[in-house]
Amino acid sequence: MSSEELTTLATRLGGTLTPGPRSTVLAVPPDRVIDACTAVSSMPGWYHLSTITGVDLGENIALLYHFWQGRRFVQVRTQVPKSAPRLKSISGVMAAGTLYEAEIQDLLGVAFEGNPFLGKKLFLPDTYPPDAPPPLRKDSDPHKIRKMMELE
Amino acid sequence: MSEPEGNSKQSEAGAGLMQYSAEGMMPFGPVHPSLKEPEYFKLYLEGEKIVQVVPRIGYVHRGIERAAQERTWVKNIYLFERICGICSFHHSLSYTEGVEALAPFEIPRRAQYLRELVAEFERIHSHLLWLGLLGHWAGFDTLFMWIWKDREHILDLEEAISGNRVNKSYTTLGGVRNDLPDNLAEKSRTEVNYLEKRAEYYKSLVQSEETLSVRTKGRGRISQETARKLCPVGPLLRCTGIARDIRDEDPYAAYGDVPPQVQTENDGDIASLMTLRLNEVTDSCRMVKETLEKMPSGPFRVNFPRSVPAGESTFHVEAPRGELFYFVKSAGGSVPERVKVRTSTMANILTATEMLKGHTLADVPVVLTGMDPCFGCMDRVAVVDVDKSREWTIGGEELRRYGIEYYRRK
Numbered sequence: 042m043s044s045e046e047l048t049t050l051a052t053r054l055g056g057t058l059t060p061g062p063r064s065t066v067l068a069v070p071p072d073r074v075i076d077a078c079t080a081v082s083s084m085p086g087w088y089h090l091s092t093i094t095g096v097d098l099g100e101n102i103a104l105l106y107h108f109w110q111g112r113r114f115v116q117v118r119t120q121v122p123k124s125a126p127r128l129k130s131i132s133g134v135m136a137a138g139t140l141y142e143a144e145i146q147d148l149l150g151v152a153f154e155g156n157p158f159l160g161k162k163l164f165l166p167d168t169y170p171p172d173a174p175p176p177l178r179k180d181s182d183p184h185k186i187r188k189m190m191e192l193e
Numbered sequence: 194m195s196e197p198e199g200n201s202k203q204s205e206a207g208a209g210l211m212q213y214s215a216e217g218m219m220p221f222g223p224v225h226p227s228l229k230e231p232e233y234f235k236l237y238l239e240g241e242k243i244v245q246v247v248p249r250i251g252y253v254h255r256g257i258e259r260a261a262q263e264r265t266w267v268k269n270i271y272l273f274e275r276i277c278g279i280c281s282f283h284h285s286l287s288y289t290e291g292v293e294a295l296a297p298f299e300i301p302r303r304a305q306y307l308r309e310l311v312a313e314f315e316r317i318h319s320h321l322l323w324l325g326l327l328g329h330w331a332g333f334d335t336l337f338m339w340i341w342k343d344r345e346h347i348l349d350l351e352e353a354i355s356g357n358r359v360n361k362s363y364t365t366l367g368g369v370r371n372d373l374p375d376n377l378a379e380k381s382r383t384e385v386n387y388l389e390k391r392a393e394y395y396k397s398l399v400q401s402e403e404t405l406s407v408r409t410k411g412r413g414r415i416s417q418e419t420a421r422k423l424c425p426v427g428p429l430l431r432c433t434g435i436a437r438d439i440r441d442e443d444p445y446a447a448y449g450d451v452p453p454q455v456q457t458e459n460d461g462d463i464a465s466l467m468t469l470r471l472n473e474v475t476d477s478c479r480m481v482k483e484t485l486e487k488m489p490s491g492p493f494r495v496n497f498p499r500s501v502p503a504g505e506s507t508f509h510v511e512a513p514r515g516e517l518f519y520f521v522k523s524a525g526g527s528v529p530e531r532v533k534v535r536t537s538t539m540a541n542i543l544t545a546t547e548m549l550k551g552h553t554l555a556d557v558p559v560v561l562t563g564m565d566p567c568f569g570c571m572d573r574v575a576v577v578d579v580d581k582s583r584e585w586t587i588g589g590e591e592l593r594r595y596g597i598e599y600y601r602r603k
Contacts, residue, residue, distance in 0.1 A: 092540070094520045
């Protein structure tokens, strides 16, 4: 898919396209992530889903879906507010994303509706205190969490 | 342990890819160390046949990504290479190249060649280690001893160039830590010539030896269709006939000048993984010699600033197990804003669960080793017999003996 076609796709999905030297960023609203990922993965060749990254931005959490082919990454990017960190899971259309979403759910507290791990733990222990913040959020204090778990 | 959710014969046999049971108690906390690779598979059986596999990860989660946000750019090199004791160099390589992409610095060509040299050393030793372990789990311990003895040759070279066999700390921001020691080029040529001959011998051995053939042919088979759906990486992908290698497709270090010959196999089973990895060992030996021959003279390092310009970088390398992914975000300070790591085994877990389905319990050690997991989790396999609705655990050694006895009786 050429840059023009990606721009058309971005416009159709109500998003923006930012070309970069290695990674082209396609920013879309949270409710269009599945459409964007499906469109990118069906681009000519085979865009492999490398992983999904969650980044704590303060008020929001950014989700970066990294697709790769050849010397180019296409990054589908969206943001969800920390006050309501929910969006639809891509695991239904892209099974490879299942564990990556489960990891973000554990570490940053984003709920992916439709993921088989929704509400269940993958990385964190089952004994992780339900009132403790997700450990990778910037406002979480590792020492406080350890105290809550009676490890200190 | 309590019974899993929906633990009826029908629901388990007809379960989807990722039916998950929320049982089991993890003994580690959240900010505990985080190798992402140790994991726990729950196997659901009908008699001997595996009908469902549920992974559970995180037993040694150390929170390395969080820890990285509180350490300087340079200190993180040593942190990240401790994620893995086998492909430690690839972790530091992917991290350093990812960070270097954010700064306007030209890394010396000699440093890039030296990085490729050590990366290929690591691939050779990792593949040999894997084949030795496979021999052990299949009951062919002689192979294990031969191969691990041969692997010492490459570990000696790694120690000679970096001072260490495991956590080499060889790459650094701006290049590599030290130049090639005197006489090491000649010694490396002698050693890889020897290993090339041994790889040829092992290739003929694994293709003709009955013990290995019975245990690996047709076992853990995956199709191209499954591979496309689940996105595995590295040899697990290439054994299905898909020629995809980051060193070739998206060259880093000096791979643009000394590229690999991408190896593929078509059967998608453990036997083809053995041949594939041995072919990769042979190819890596060729690349080591070619790298030494073409290595330019000049500096091996440039000074790198303590603060990295603000920006985001996405980088990946072809580790022995496949794509190793790093995302680095800098806010312009002396510590990273965010570093995300996706190890190869994390990408391969779902495929491993598919590889196990339809096989017997006796195949578990060989099939799980076949994916080249980066953990010693065999001691943590739980077995659930859905016919008898009972559950027990079986240790690694017990499972190995069970597999050998099963095929001996057959």
